[in-house]
Amino acid sequence: MRGIHHVAIICADYQRSRRFYSETLGFPVLNEAFREERGSWKCDLDAGNARLELFSFPAPPPRPNRPEACGLRHLAFVVADLDEEIARLTGLGIAIEPVRTDPYTGRRFTFFADPDGLPLELYEADPAEADGQRWEAGGAL
Known part of the structure; x- marks a missing residue:
């Protein structure tokens, strides 16, 4: 293994999150596509040594909100x-x-x-x- 290629984030409101990561945090958009078969947007952002991938999915479940929950x-x-x-x-x-x-x-x-x-x-x-x-x-x- 040579490093981290990307981190994927599923967004509740894709456009809101896209603005936050690209405009507020300043990560340039590399590519953006609507995936018709999934009803889902995907946006690749340049985060320096890695990429951030933003996804939209219909009705994603909420993230567990416990400080030490298992996972990322x-x-x-x-x-x-x-x-x-x-x-x-x-x-x-x-x-x-x-x-x-x-x-x-x-x-x-x-x-x-x-x-x-x-x-x-x-x-x-x-x-x-x-x-x-x-x-x-x-x-x-």
């Missing part, structure tokens, strides 16, 4: 300047949790939610990460 816990995005990104998102009316510091890496991070309540994290990069290098568990790959 959250999706984290690396940012060069945490304070700057927090100011930008709060300026757009997005609620951000208080900033915390990872006791193992010393890096600062915070959480917010997408339009469907999916927990998203902002993780402040160290200088090497901010320059676009790939990292794993605090060390370079």
Whole structure:
């Protein structure tokens, strides 16, 4: 295995989520298609070293809302300047949790939610990460 290719997200309101991820968070749209046979939209977004895939499906069940439910816990995005990104998102009316510091890496991070309540994290990069290098568990790959 060589890395993460994409993360797929099923949206309750496709257009709302598309605007959130492409306009609010700033991930460029790479491709978008309506899949007639499924009655479903699919949008590929460029998230740097991976892609985000947004899907619409008729009447998807809600996501379990327990902090430690089994499955994907959250999706984290690396940012060069945490304070700057927090100011930008709060300026757009997005609620951000208080900033915390990872006791193992010393890096600062915070959480917010997408339009469907999916927990998203902002993780402040160290200088090497901010320059676009790939990292794993605090060390370079």
